[in-house]
Amino acid sequence: MRVFVLAAAALAAALAGCRSTPEEQSPAAVEERQPAAVAAPTPAPAAKPQPVKPGEIARVDLTAGKPAAAPSPLKDPANILSRRSIYFDYDRYEVKEEYRPIVEAHAKYLRENPEAKVLIQGNADERGSREYNIGLGQRRSDAVKRMLILLGAREAQIESVSLGEEKPVCTESNEACWAKNRRGDILYQGEY
Amino acid sequence: MRRLAAALALAVAPFLASAQLAIEITGAGAQRIPIAVAPFAGEAALGVGVSAIVRADLERSGLFRVLQLPPLAPVPSEASPVNYAEWRSRLADALVVGSAALRADGRYEVRFKLHDVVKGADLSGVAYTLAREQVRATAHRIADYVYEKLTGTRGVFSTRIAYVVKRAERYELRIADADGAGEETALASLEPIISPAWSPDGRRLAYVSFENKKPVIYVHSLADGRRQVAANFRGSNSAPAWSPDGTRLAVALSRDGGTQLYLINPDGSGLRRLTHSNAVDTEPAFAPDGQTIYFTSDRGGSPQIYRMPVAGGEAQRVTFEGAYNVSPRVSPDGRQLAFVTRTNGRFQLAVMDLATRQMQVLTDSERDESPSFAPNGRMILFATVIGGRGVLAAVSADGRVRQRLSVAAGDVREPAWGPFTN
Structure with a gap:
């Protein structure tokens, strides 16, 4: 979700950069102007339409200002690296087997991109003391960090922190919701 | 009781216009x-x-x-x-x-x-x-x-309280008179604010803010709004508690792995590690003599309250009843401990007589949090949830007197009762 918002924001910024005058930033204004622009020129009646010859095609580039042409593997929904959340059982702090492939993929990415850095945010469900829950969230982010290091990432690439119960993704008071909040999230530099 | 509340409501009504925090008395002393x-x-x-x-x-x-x-x-x-x-x-x-x-x-x-x-x-x-x-x-x-x-006991009517109000996506750290009047906002943020703690002179608040996408401890000067980072180490920085002389903070940091207790000066200098365990050690609270720190630790398998000398040394376990005892606060006379205990999945405010180790549960609520003694030790302010909304409540240490404080259209949490200031 956060990744999508960032990508959308980057695209919006790039598009805004292409335009020249402030009023053109309003899509409505652009739409109103188009019919007039098409109708205005009076075509010469005798002119015969000629096919466009090779080499005469003008290039319109809407991607100008966008970052790298190749989509980042971190944001490609088809890539396992776009999966960033590790869920934990109640009162448990080890990475479950089903989430191991995700952690392995990120460890590999960190190995292959030594300049890359991640923030791991641990979370806890709402029950009990806010401060003790910071401690429990920290245990979860530390577990993800430890596994990344065991799989070859460098310690300096990873900061593990806790949000405790303060940033729930689900706010109902039931087990289904609490399970979604017992979580570690992997964020790459630029995403936090 | 109902008549009393009605009479009080009438007496207080002319002043409620300016008071964001409404106080309702829900129980009174016998004598x-x-x-x-x-x-x-x-x-x-x-x-x-x-x-x-x-x-x-x-x-x-x-x-x-x-x-x-x-x-x-x-x-x-x-x-x-x-x-x-x-x-x-x-x-x-x-x-x-x-x-x-x-x-x-x-x-x-x-x-x-x-x-x-x-x-x-x-x-x-x-x-x-x-x-x-x-x-x-x-x-x-x-x-x-x-x-x-x-x-025969000093009154606390001139003291102030701090608390956090969450409204939509906004968090506000607010200060009000002990009667809920004169509410002022000290800090507004789009990220959570927790664990406000008054400096003993009542001029500053230490708290944890998530504005940097992780918990960082700030010391906030109330008169001029100046904010100083007290702890922003790699990892999480939380649970600030002032020493009674105001010269040091006890804090919980994860910089060396896990969550451990440290002492630090309010300006961020002079870091010293206090605990060395493989457990979560957090929620430090100084005893009024400044020599002992009470804290929450799950070193025994479940979160319980322990105490240790500030100078360092062995920690002793203080709570033994139940599988979840957290958030210790020592009364100003050093004789009682307020904390939150879990019974049958319900989190309730309790007090313990530190001499006899006798424990008494003071509420029948579901989700009590963050107890804080009035500076005269008579009342304990805490957060709870009523009808799905966060409210503040206060109860006397003997459980007889009860008050509820609520803010219209907002969640109130993380209360801290300020010190005597005159």
Whole structure:
């Protein structure tokens, strides 16, 4: 979700950069102007339409200002690296087997991109003391960090922190919701 | 009880317009001192009813029963002779009379006198000169005087409380008078704020803010809004607690792995590690002598309260009943421990007599959090959830007196009762 918002924001910024005058930033204004622009020129009646010859095609580039042409593997929904959340059982702090492939993929990415850095945010469900829950969230982010290091990432690439119960993704008071909040999230530099 | 609440609501109603935080009394002490607080002669000139604030303060403490009086003509002042027999017939044990006047220099003068009606004795009083904006503060000081003379304990009506209000995606750290009036916002943020802690001089708050996408401890000077980072190490920085002399903070940091206790100066210098465990060690709280720290640790398998010398050394386990005891706070006299205990999935405020280790659960709620003693030790302020909404509540250490404080259209949490300041 956060990744999508960032990508959308980057695209919006790039598009805004292409335009020249402030009023053109309003899509409505652009739409109103188009019919007039098409109708205005009076075509010469005798002119015969000629096919466009090779080499005469003008290039319109809407991607100008966008970052790298190749989509980042971190944001490609088809890539396992776009999966960033590790869920934990109640009162448990080890990475479950089903989430191991995700952690392995990120460890590999960190190995292959030594300049890359991640923030791991641990979370806890709402029950009990806010401060003790910071401690429990920290245990979860530390577990993800430890596994990344065991799989070859460098310690300096990873900061593990806790949000405790303060940033729930689900706010109902039931087990289904609490399970979604017992979580570690992997964020790459630029995403936090 | 219902009639009392209604009478109080009437007495307080004129002042609620400015008070964001509404206080409701939900239980009172068994032995309440019947007291009459006469209207102060000339108080209409102040624009704020001094006697009404004194009445509301005394009533809210749960230790007084404020008598309803018929219209008095003429309104007595502190200079009027007192007919003790007449006040005895109204069943008053104590009487407050006073007056207010505008002085030639534009300031106001408020005087009052307290009488012991039973003994027929004048218990003296005070005269204040004040600016118009100090009327509420002066009324609280009069209530403090009366409270101390009649109960032997210092009053807390002039103290302030801090708390966090969450409304939509906005978090505000607010300060209000102990009666909920005069609310001011010290910090507004789009990220969570937790664990506010008053410096012993009442001028600063330490707290945890998530504005950097991780917990960082700040020390915030209330008068000028200056914020200083006290702890922003790699990892999480949380649970600040002031030493009683205000020179150090005990904090929970994850910089060396896990969550461990450290001491640090409020300016971020002088870091010293306190605990060395493989557990979560957090929620430090100094005992009033400054020599002992109480804290939460799950080193024994479940979160329990421990204590250790500030100088370092072995930790001793303090709580043994139940599988979840957290958020310790020591009473100002050092004799009691307030904390949150879990019973059958419900989180409830409890107190323990530290000498006998006797434990008493004070509430029957579901989700109590963050206890905080009033500086006179009589009441414990805490957060709880009622009808799905966060509210603040207060209960006397004996469980008899109960109050509830709520903010319209918002979640209130993370209360901290400020120190005595006069």
